[in-house]
Amino acid sequence: MNRIEQLFKTKKNNILSIYFTAGHPTLDSTVEIIKTLVEEGTDLIEIGIPFSDPIADGPVIQKSSQTSLENGMSLKLLFEHIKDIRKDVNIPLILMGYLNPVLQYGIETFCKKCNDVGIDGTILPDLPFDIYQEEYESIFDKHNIYNIFLITPQTNDERIRKIDNASKGFIYMVAASATTGIRQGFEEYQQDYFIRIEKLGLKHPRLIGFGISSRETFQHACKYANGAIIGSAFVSALEEASDLKKGVQGFIRNIQ
């Protein structure tokens, strides 16, 4: 069974998912970050593939992406770094990034490689689900890679149902009408959206992400979904940490 599937079978609430950009803050910090996150009880990890033009990201992740590229990170090197990760890590791992680096790597080669090293899923924000279904789904299926889709406060109910039907694993609920970033609290429209989605009774579990930055926002999001995803706030903490391991520990302990 795909590890994503497994996670949602065994845990229904307060699922903590962490995003960080591979190759940031230093080129070879990726594995240490993953291992520490697992030790601290993180349920799911999204490893960011850096891209030169991350249009759905705010300043923090943009900057981490740029630093990572300057450090020399690439998809090839990332696969190299995580090739033995399954010796120590059992939680689901997802690669998140923009379509172009994956296209240049080759979709089929990419999916096969993901399966080889033990990646369970992908999040590709600029791959819309209709194009995915038409052109790529069979390849992802063949290698048992779950491609996760996003919905936003602007996505209408009819489309959400379509996405729900096409989904595997979980649905990524983008919390805000915004790019990624650190925000305090939630506005009324976000609250309304959380309630609207809860009432739809979707088939798939949901994680809420974008703007989740603290214990308070994490706990609040968890009331309306199976868990939440923290990105920018974690990346920012890594940026500031003088000791990587302690930085990760401190951040996660503050959330949980």
Add this chain to the structure above:
Amino acid sequence: MKYTVDKKGFYGEFGGSFIPEAMYPNIEELRMNYLDIMNSTDFKKEFKQLLKDYVGRPSPLYFAKRLSEMHDTKIYLKREDLNHTGSHKINNTVGQILIAKKLGKTRIIAETGAGQHGVATATVCALMGIKCVVYMGALDVSRQAPNVLRMKMLGTEVIPVESGNKTLKDATNGAMRDWINNPWDTHYIVGSVIGPHPYPDMVARLQSIISEEMKWQLKKQVGRDYPDYILACVGGGSNAAGAFYHYLDDEKVKLIATEAAGLGADTPETAATLAIGSPGVLHSCRTMLMQNEDGQITEPYSISAGLDYPGIGPMHSWLHKIGRTEYLCITDKEAVDAAFTLTQTEGIIPALESAHALAVLNKKKFGKDDVVVINLSGRGDKDMHTYIDIMQKKINI
């Protein structure tokens, strides 16, 4: 028509709509409505009226007698440089502001490189009394100070983009991020035939006024409604798209487009996307891109800020692939030489972008009786500082 976009928004394998979900409702709204709006009598009437009284269309088709004698052929210049604000860009912004109004939008965003599209957008927003925000790479803000000040004088907020290499590509990222953050009231006026479907098709249609006029102007001046050749420069490809549009299916008309080769298509300092690029996805469409083997977009270079883009409209990727259009590389030097030649034989100072189309005259021999139309996409006012630097030998070309 054989070469236009298909139902799903593709030109062959190129184009489409590779958008984050956050942009879907706005793009879908535009896709569902743009053709109905553009075909409505209301829109047509208003658009035509503004193009005539405000932009100053039709733009003349000028027989360049001395330039023709020099090259022993018949050269006609389609004078988009005489449009209000100085380039073809205004054809698109007038059209899109009307579409935005019909969609009930109250805020406009745009990206700009050299500032021509930014000025054209700021202008129509001033005209309609609509709030306007233009994203411009921080490097371009400092390089193109006069256009920044024009936009500000027009009441537009200019936001310098500090990410990436701080040029046109980053400005486009900035505008897209703005749209994700402001999905309720905003229309994004994309400046060329790039971006997700329906932008490439919509912008091409709005620019197609160029070849529409060419038809009757040629009929009147030459006695037949088609030329033998049409020459245009390509950045994203909108002036070329407009100049080619009504002749795409007419295979006897030969189409030549020029990419900016910068210091040479075989050097790293180039913007010749088709010459050195490969297919990929950037700014929500699948098209030819300048990129490294890891799929990271590389930074282009050209003396002309308007051609300094690491991609090209999907329509051009397709026309290139199937061979309907010939794409040539023009270096900085070839463009600058052509600009000085036009200035001194015809008394017209062209934009550096347009000079890349003029430079074909020195690369290709045309027949004595060939009718060659060159799309003079813009005037050189904005490039005077570069021309002055060249004359004063402050920069070496």
